[in-house]
Amino acid sequence: MNNAPIGIFDSGVGGLTVARSVLDVLPHEQILYVGDTAHTPYGDKPLAQVRTYALQIMDDLVDSGVKMIVIACNTASSAVLHDARERYTDSRGIPVVEVVVPAAHAALRATTNHRIGVIGTVATVTSGVYQDTLSVVPGVEVYANACPRFVEFAEAGITTGDDLLAVARSYLEPLIAHDIDTLVLGCTHYPLLAGAISYVCGDGVTLVSSSSTTARRAYAELARADLMRDPRLDPPVHRFTATGPADRFLALAHRILGPNVEGLDPVTT
Incomplete structure (x- = not known):
């Protein structure tokens, strides 16, 4: 077992739909979510620029100790998936799941x-x-x-x-x-x-x-690598962070994740 959190990131609030699905299929897992609201949207930016943003966020997630990275953004997946798997999976053994x-x-x-x-x-x-x-x-x-x-x-x-x-x-x-x-x-x-x-x-x-298909892939990867969190532990405390303006982000986080999500701890980085 591995009790470290799952790192999920997106350019903004869209990846919260993935986080919601992950919570549904992996209710005992802890989530560390980063919404890159300082640079949203990614979709109208050159892929090279998106790659720079995405790798910086993933580096920070890895440094914080996540056991898996979920790229909850189609644009970022297009820009950086190959590099991410070389950088984190091949070099450090951290699974990378994309959408x-x-x-x-x-x-x-x-x-x-x-x-x-x-x-x-x-x-x-x-x-x-x-x-x-x-x-x-x-x-x-x-x-x-x-x-x-x-x-x-x-x-x-x-x-x-x-x-x-x-x-x-x-x-x-x-x-x-x-x-x-x-x-x-x-x-x-x-x-x-x-x-x-x-x-x-x-x-x-x-x-x-x-969203739902990626959550199922995350479950499969954790099960395959025996990385599930110990279900005997206390309920996980999640962190949902934003790199920029957070008011709208937090409002939509509560709307998407539900008002009764335990451990919702929004932080602006």
């Missing part, structure tokens, strides 16, 4: 007509990481669209309304026109808007969230 591959595999299991849509930030869609991962299966057709304004709505806590639905239609209708039956929410902010996205797409499109 892209688990979501892609879930989408491949869900589709029946082999037409998969992907939505994400500009950086994620431009990188082609989902297109490359999904296209390894013969016959699969992938249609991707960047949805940068979705992050603005999610960060502002706006999950309904005419403005959001109008933006959702503009982003999603070109994908629906390709007769997709599965849509990958390729940004961890997007599950916060799942109601609006599902409403526009209709019942015939299955939404695949990277």
Whole structure:
């Protein structure tokens, strides 16, 4: 067993959806979460710049003693996954879990007509990481669209309304026109808007969230490496931190994680 915390980071609040899923499947584990609100959003920044931000945060998490790193950000996963696994897994034995591959595999299991849509930030869609991962299966057709304004709505806590639905239609209708039956929410902010996205797409499109699939991958990695926290210990105390302005971050943290999450200890770094 290993009683150290799991380190989770994102550019802001989106990764809290991953943290919520991790708490659901690993209720005895302690979480140390960093939202890089000083640099959010990552999606409109060059991948080299995102790599610099991400490695600095992961270095800090490792220095603080985490036993696993969860990159709860699709853009950061696109920018830094290979480097992170060399730097932390190969060199120091710390597993690194990311959001892209688990979501892609879930989408491949869900589709029946082999037409998969992907939505994400500009950086994620431009990188082609989902297109490359999904296209390894013969016959699969992938249609991707960047949805940068979705992050603005999610960060502002706006999950309904005419403005959001109008933006959702503009982003999603070109994908629906390709007769997709599965849509990958390729940004961890997007599950916060799942109601609006599902409403526009209709019942015939299955939404695949990277949040729940990543949490299950984290469970599998901890179990495989025998790194689970001792369940006989007292309930864990979690820390949710922000690198920049924290008011909105903390409000959404309580909204996403729930008011009764034990040990919620928000700290601004």
